[in-house]
Amino acid sequence: MEEWPSVIHREGKTLMRLFSNPDEDKVGPAIKGEDPVFYNPAMSRSRTRSVLLMQYAIENKLLGNGPIYAVDGLAATGLRARRWLNELPKESAERIHATIIDMNQYALDLALKTHDEFPPDHSEGELKAINGDLRSAILNQGWHWVDIDPYGSPTPFLDTAIQSMARKGIIEVSATDTAALTGSSKNPLLRRYGARVRNDGLAHDSALRVLLATVGRVASKHERRIEPLISIWDSHHLRVSMRVIRSIEGANKIEESLGWRVYSPTHEEVLASIKSGLHTETSLDILPMDCFLPLHYPIKRDDERVSGPMWIKNMGKKEVLAFMTEERVLQMCGPDPMKEDLLQWTEKEFDYENRRILRSVKNLADEANAIETQHHILVDYLSSWLKIGSPPSPKKLVKSIIEAGFSASLANYGKKPSIRTDAPWDLVVKIALEIHPPM
Ligand SMILES: C[S@@+](CC[C@H](N)C(=O)[O-])C[C@H]1O[C@@H](n2cnc3c(N)ncnc32)[C@H](O)[C@@H]1O
Numbered sequence: 001m002e003e004w005p006s007v008i009h010r011e012g013k014t015l016m017r018l019f020s021n022p023d024e025d026k027v028g029p030a031i032k033g034e035d036p037v038f039y040n041p042a043m044s045r046s047r048t049r050s051v052l053l054m055q056y057a058i059e060n061k062l063l064g065n066g067p068i069y070a071v072d073g074l075a076a077t078g079l080r081a082r083r084w085l086n087e088l089p090k091e092s093a094e095r096i097h098a099t100i101i102d103m104n105q106y107a108l109d110l111a112l113k114t115h116d117e118f119p120p121d122h123s124e125g126e127l128k129a130i131n132g133d134l135r136s137a138i139l140n141q142g143w144h145w146v147d148i149d150p151y152g153s154p155t156p157f158l159d160t161a162i163q164s165m166a167r168k169g170i171i172e173v174s175a176t177d178t179a180a181l182t183g184s185s186k187n188p189l190l191r192r193y194g195a196r197v198r199n200d201g202l203a204h205d206s207a208l209r210v211l212l213a214t215v216g217r218v219a220s221k222h223e224r225r226i227e228p229l230i231s232i233w234d235s236h237h238l239r240v241s242m243r244v245i246r247s248i249e250g251a252n253k254i255e256e257s258l259g260w261r262v263y264s265p266t267h268e269e270v271l272a273s274i275k276s277g278l279h280t281e282t283s284l285d286i287l288p289m290d291c292f293l294p295l296h297y298p299i300k301r302d303d304e305r306v307s308g309p310m311w312i313k314n315m316g317k318k319e320v321l322a323f324m325t326e327e328r329v330l331q332m333c334g335p336d337p338m339k340e341d342l343l344q345w346t347e348k349e350f351d352y353e354n355r356r357i358l359r360s361v362k363n364l365a366d367e368a369n370a371i372e373t374q375h376h377i378l379v380d381y382l383s384s385w386l387k388i389g390s391p392p393s394p395k396k397l398v399k400s401i402i403e404a405g406f407s408a409s410l411a412n413y414g415k416k417p418s419i420r421t422d423a424p425w426d427l428v429v430k431i432a433l434e435i436h437p438p439m
Pocket residue numbers: 038039040043047073074075076077078079080101102103104107132133134135149150151
């Protein structure tokens with residue numbers, strides 16, 4: 001047995017034990033097998049959003065009124081489940097029966113012991129552990145909430161995870177095989193997800209949509225439909241969170257939500273997109289950079305412009321994003337400087353953690369205004385498309401589109417400046433050209 005880790009670390013409001021101080025500036029994944037238990041600080045924002053999403057789901061009765069059986073499927077330190085219990089308010093936490101599953105018994109022991117050592121202030125909620133392979137252990141019972149956060153691709157876990165879900169529940173799925181999902185490794189993308197992705201500026205958006213389509217298809221196989229709640233690209237990982245609802249009728253309609261993204265579409269393709277309700281009516285004087293087409297549209301599979309099959313409906317829900325405000329995340333997940341502090345943090349250290357927590361909801365509440373729209377426009381790409389030299393300021397673009405009477409917002413899209421809008425393409429072009437006339 002390894003020694004007990006001596007470093008006490010805080011993420012959100014929750015204390016844990018580690019073998020060494022984590023490298024907070026590291027953006028990529030921690031190396032598998034470096035420590036006896038895996039911990040990656042780059043995933044802290046994802047865990048923070050998980051706490052918020054669970055509270056949203058509870059407040060909005062998406063998880064019924066009774067006990068909530070929640071599984072942190074590939075738990076490692078168990079921090080995600082521990083943060084649900086620690087950071088949700090008492091009335092929510094008291095309904096949660098959380099189970100952590102991992103093949104690493106030492107990780108489970110550490111998680112349970114740490115939870116005893118640093119329990120929630122309200123002492124509510126239950127934490128249990130199962131040692132085993134998630135692919136079978138998850139079938140031990142039905143779950144209202146399933147979290148899948150693997151090394152690499154989640155595909156091996158999806159089938160049994162979906163089958164294990166209650167009639168209505170929520171699944172959150174991470175993927176770190178971003179090279180595959182974004183189309184830079186074409187063979188694994190085709191093998192694991194049955195898709196192709198054009199590796200351009202929207203590749204991470206396409207990747208999220210391919211992941212949604214993959215979970216949606218597995219769900220439909222098991223007579224369920226999905227409803228995406230939030231889909232995020234954050235540093236090295238992609239994460240999609242969705243409701244899973246038992247419905248044969250919904251499962252039958254899966255193909256209505258799937259289709260293609262076409263870069264540099266022809267007149268004919270844009271017209272087909274408009275006709276299918278996937279593109280706002282627009283004049284076609286300047287063609288858009290891309291558009292969606294339904295699954296039944298006859299595309300050529302070797303056409304390099306085409307990505308998919310992918311999810312072509314909304315990737316998130318307005319109300320969920322609107323819930324993810326700066327005030328709420330600080331109130332729920334921010335450490336309280338007024339409490340007795342084992343770590344004896346200085347004011348500066350509290351400020352630093354709060355800033356980190358705020359980054360987990362960057363632009364999200366604003367993006368709620370336009371998440372249910374079709375255009376996701378990268379401003380750098382827009383400027384080269386229109387040959388206008390420097391890109392228009394995303395903020396100015398959003399402001400002018402809203403003034404013209406349409407929805408628009410900055411997007412939370414990795415570090416790439418982009419906007420979402422339902423404005424017709426010709427209006428977007430007109431506004432961009434007004435901000436920056438052609439050179
Ligand atoms: C990426 S880590 C999980 C990180 C964790 N969710 C977090 O938020 O810190 C993956 C974990 O899955 C465990 N694991 C890998 N394959 C597994 C399987 N088939 N069944 C159960 N656990 C598995 C590993 O031991 C490891 O702890």
